[in-house]
Amino acid sequence: MSENRTEISSLGEFGLIDHLTANIEIKNASTLVGVGDDAAVIDHFGKQTVITTDLLLEDVHFDLMYTPLQHLGYKSVIVNLSDVYAMNAIPTQITLSLGISNRFSVEALDEFYEGVYAACEAYGVDLVGGDTASSKKGFVISVTAIGEVTPDQFVRRSTAKTGDLLCCTGDLGAAYIGLILLEREKKIFLESPQVKADLEGEKYVIGRLLKPEARKDIIEFFQQSELLPTAMMDISDGLSSEILHICRQSQLGCVLYEDKIPIAEDTRNAAYKFELDPTACALSGGEDYELLFTIPQQDYDKLVLNEQISVIGYMTEPEAGRKIITKGGNTFDITAQGWNAFAAK
Amino acid sequence: MSENRTEISSLGEFGLIDHLTANIEIKNASTLVGVGDDAAVIDHFGKQTVITTDLLLEDVHFDLMYTPLQHLGYKSVIVNLSDVYAMNAIPTQITLSLGISNRFSVEALDEFYEGVYAACEAYGVDLVGGDTASSKKGFVISVTAIGEVTPDQFVRRSTAKTGDLLCCTGDLGAAYIGLILLEREKKIFLESPQVKADLEGEKYVIGRLLKPEARKDIIEFFQQSELLPTAMMDISDGLSSEILHICRQSQLGCVLYEDKIPIAEDTRNAAYKFELDPTACALSGGEDYELLFTIPQQDYDKLVLNEQISVIGYMTEPEAGRKIITKGGNTFDITAQGWNAFAAK
Numbered sequence: 001m002s003e004n005r006t007e008i009s010s011l012g013e014f015g016l017i018d019h020l021t022a023n024i025e026i027k028n029a030s031t032l033v034g035v036g037d038d039a040a041v042i043d044h045f046g047k048q049t050v051i052t053t054d055l056l057l058e059d060v061h062f063d064l065m066y067t068p069l070q071h072l073g074y075k076s077v078i079v080n081l082s083d084v085y086a087m088n089a090i091p092t093q094i095t096l097s098l099g100i101s102n103r104f105s106v107e108a109l110d111e112f113y114e115g116v117y118a119a120c121e122a123y124g125v126d127l128v129g130g131d132t133a134s135s136k137k138g139f140v141i142s143v144t145a146i147g148e149v150t151p152d153q154f155v156r157r158s159t160a161k162t163g164d165l166l167c168c169t170g171d172l173g174a175a176y177i178g179l180i181l182l183e184r185e186k187k188i189f190l191e192s193p194q195v196k197a198d199l200e201g202e203k204y205v206i207g208r209l210l211k212p213e214a215r216k217d218i219i220e221f222f223q224q225s226e227l228l229p230t231a232m233m234d235i236s237d238g239l240s241s242e243i244l245h246i247c248r249q250s251q252l253g254c255v256l257y258e259d260k261i262p263i264a265e266d267t268r269n270a271a272y273k274f275e276l277d278p279t280a281c282a283l284s285g286g287e288d289y290e291l292l293f294t295i296p297q298q299d300y301d302k303l304v305l306n307e308q309i310s311v312i313g314y315m316t317e318p319e320a321g322r323k324i325i326t327k328g329g330n331t332f333d334i335t336a337q338g339w340n341a342f343a344a345k
Numbered sequence: 346m347s348e349n350r351t352e353i354s355s356l357g358e359f360g361l362i363d364h365l366t367a368n369i370e371i372k373n374a375s376t377l378v379g380v381g382d383d384a385a386v387i388d389h390f391g392k393q394t395v396i397t398t399d400l401l402l403e404d405v406h407f408d409l410m411y412t413p414l415q416h417l418g419y420k421s422v423i424v425n426l427s428d429v430y431a432m433n434a435i436p437t438q439i440t441l442s443l444g445i446s447n448r449f450s451v452e453a454l455d456e457f458y459e460g461v462y463a464a465c466e467a468y469g470v471d472l473v474g475g476d477t478a479s480s481k482k483g484f485v486i487s488v489t490a491i492g493e494v495t496p497d498q499f500v501r502r503s504t505a506k507t508g509d510l511l512c513c514t515g516d517l518g519a520a521y522i523g524l525i526l527l528e529r530e531k532k533i534f535l536e537s538p539q540v541k542a543d544l545e546g547e548k549y550v551i552g553r554l555l556k557p558e559a560r561k562d563i564i565e566f567f568q569q570s571e572l573l574p575t576a577m578m579d580i581s582d583g584l585s586s587e588i589l590h591i592c593r594q595s596q597l598g599c600v601l602y603e604d605k606i607p608i609a610e611d612t613r614n615a616a617y618k619f620e621l622d623p624t625a626c627a628l629s630g631g632e633d634y635e636l637l638f639t640i641p642q643q644d645y646d647k648l649v650l651n652e653q654i655s656v657i658g659y660m661t662e663p664e665a666g667r668k669i670i671t672k673g674g675n676t677f678d679i680t681a682q683g684w685n686a687f688a689a690k
Contacts, residue, residue, distance in 0.1 A: 032393065033501065036594070038431035038578050039397035039492070041499050048377065049394050052384035055442035055476045055487055086383035097400035097487055131400045137482035142400055142442055144489040147384070154386050156378060233383050249381070 006106035020113050028092045031126045040128035047148040052083035058138035066182045071210040073115025080145035081123055082214040082289040086234035089149035097131040099140030158249035160231035164294035166313040169218050171264040176285020177271055178209030204266035212289045225302045232293035240283040241336045242292050253320040256313035259327050351451035365458050373437045376471045385473035392493040397428035403483035411527045416555040418460025425490035426468050427559040427634040431579035434494035442476040444485030503594035505576035509639035511658040514560050516607040517584055521630020522615045523554030549611035557634045570647045577638035585628040586681045587637045598665040601658035604672050629682055
C-alpha cells in the first residue's frame with residue numbers, strides 16, 4: 001500500500017467518482033453510454049442480454065485482515081462474470097457500487113479499483129456505472145454483470161435430461177482449504193503476533209481463494225466445438241449443493257463418482273496437512289467458480305480431449321435419487337452439506 | 346407489523362429466496378429468464394438496454410426508526426426507476442440484493458418485499474434476480490434497474506444547447522422538509538418518549554420523502570407529444586446541483602428564475618414553520634425524483650399545457666456563467682450547495 005494517505009472527503013463524491021473512472025477506455029461496441037449519466041446504455045445488436053448481481057459484505061464474504069484490496073477488487077468482478085459464463089453468455093459490462101467507510105483512503109480505493117480494472121481488462125468487460133456511498137459500518141461491494149448471448153443459446157439449470165453426462169471444469173476444493181489456512185494463520189497472528197506465517201507450499205490453495213478466475217475459456221471452447229450443454233451453473237457453494245440444484249430444477253436424479261471429482265495435488269496435500277478429507281472439501285467447500293454442466297452422451301467425443309473438463313457422473317430418473325458412489329464402492333445420498341453429513345449416517 | 350416472528354435462519358438462504366419470490370408473475374415479454382438461475386436473460390428485441398444501480402445503506406440513506414419497511418421497499422425501486430426514466434427509457438426489470446441482519450424477521454422482510462412488489466406492479470417492471478446475504482452491520486439494499494429505449498432516443502446530460510429552455514417536473518423541496526420534520530420528531534421522541542408526534546398537516550412533505558414516485562407519466566407524455574428533450578437527468582441531489590451537472594457536462598451556462606421554481610403550497614407552509622427558505626429547500630434539498638430537462642425553444646408549444654412541467658430558465662453560452670435571478674431581481678452564481686452558500690456571500 002502506498003504511504004500517502006489522501007482522505008476521500010478531500011475529493012467529494014463527484015470528485016471521487018471522476019478520480020476512480022478517469023482512465024476508462026471502452027472495449028465493447030455494445031457500450032453506447034458508460035459512466036457519467038443517470039444510467040448506462042447498451043445495444044447488444046440482436047443478441048439477448050444476461051444480468052446477474054452479487055453483494056459482498058465485509059466480515060461476511062471477505063476479511064480485510066488477509067485479503068489484499070487489489071485481489072478483492074479482482075474477485076468482486078470475477079464472481080459475477082462466472083455467473084454470466086454459467087448461462088453460456090459472454091460478459092460485456094459491469095456496474096460497481098461501493099459503501100466505503102472513512103477508514104479507507106483514496107490510495108486504498110485506488111488499489112481496489114486496480115483489481116477491478118485488471119479483471120475488466122482480462123475479461124474484456126466495460127465498467128459502465130455504479131454508485132458510491134459513505135458507509136458507517138464496513139466495506140460493502142455490489143457488482144452487477146451484464147452479458148450477451150446468441151438468441152436462445154443460453155443454458156439454464158433446469159434443462160438436464162436423463163442419461164446426460166455430468167461434467168465439471170478445473171479442480172475443486174482448493175479455495176476452501178485456502179480459507180481454512182488463512183483463518184488459522186489469522187488466529188495464530190492474533191494470539192502471537194511475533195510468529196511468522198508458514199504459507200510455503202500453499203500458494204495454489206491461497207491463490208484459488210484470493211484471486212479466482214472465471215471459465216471464459218470453457219464457454220469459448222463450447223462455441224468452437226459447437227457444443228451446447230443441456231444444463232449449466234457455476235460452482236460457488238460446493239459441488240454437492242450445485243448438483244442438487246441441477247437435479248431439483250431439472251427434476252432428475254444423478255450418480256456421482258467420488259473418484260472422478262477433480263482435485264489438485266496441492267489441494268490434497270494441504271487437506272491432509274489439516275486432516276481434512278479432500279473429497280469433503282470439494283463437495284461442501286465453496287468459491288471454486290468452476291462450471292458444472294450436463295451434455296448428451298453422444299457429445300462425449302467433443303470434450304474428451306479437453307483436459308480442463310472432467311466427466312464426474314450422469315443424470316438419472318428422479319426415482320433413482322441423488323447418489324454418490326465412493327472410492328470404496330459404497331453408495332450414499334448426496335446432501336447439501338456434502339460428505340460430512342452423509343458420512344455421519 | 347405482524348405479531349408473528351419467524352426467524353430467517355429457519356428458512357435457510359434458498360428457502361428464504363423461494364419464500365420471497367414465490368408469487369412473481371412476469372409482466373414483460375422481454376423477461377425470458379427471471380429469478381432462479383445464475384443470471385436473468387432479457388431480450389429487448391431491437392431496442393437498446395439501459396442500466397442503472399443504487400446502493401442504500403441503513404443510517405446513511407434511511408433511518409428505520411421512522412421509515413416503514415413497506416415504504417422503504419417501494420422507494421428502493423423508485424429511486425432506480427427514476428434514473429431509467431431520466432434517460433428517456435422505460436424500465437422493464439430490476440434486480441435486488443439485500444444484506445439482512447438477524448434482527449429482521451421473515452415477517453419484516455415480507456413487508457419490505459410488499460413495497461418492492463407494489464412498485465414493480467405500479468411501474469410494470471419484473472424482479473428478475475438478486476442476492477441475499479446475512480449482514481452483521483445494518484440493512485444493505487442494492488437495486489439495479491434495467492430498461493429499454495428506442496434506438497438512439499436516449500437522452501444524456503451532456504447534450505443541452507444554448508438557448509434551450511430549462512424545465513422541471515412536479516414540485517421541489519418537499520422531501521427535504523419531510524426529512525427535517527421527521528428528524529426533529531425523532532429527536533423529541535428520544536428525549537421525551539411520552540410526547541406525541543405532531544405531524545398534522547405535514548402529510549404531503551412526509552409522503553414525498555417516504556414514498557416518492559418516478560415520472561413515468563412525463564416520459565409517456567414525451568412520446569405522445571413527439572417531444573425529445575435535448576438533455577435530461579433526475580433531481581435527486583437538489584435542483585442547483587443537478588443544473589450544474591447539465592451545465593458542466595453540456596459545457597454551457599444558464600439562467601434560472603427563482604420565481605419559476607415550482608414549490609407546493611404545503612411545502613412552503615412547512616418550510617415557514619421551520620423558518621426555512623422554501624427556495625433554499627428546492628435548490629439544495631434532495632430526493633425529489635423529479636426530472637430536469639432542456640428543450641429547444643420551438644418545442645415550447647408542445648409542453649405549455651402540461652401542468653406538471655415548469656419552464657424555470659434557459660441555457661446560455663458558458664461565458665455567461667450559471668446564474669439565478671432572485672425574486673428581488675438580484676443575480677447570483679448557482680453553487681452546488683444551493684441558496685445558503687451564495688446567500689452568505
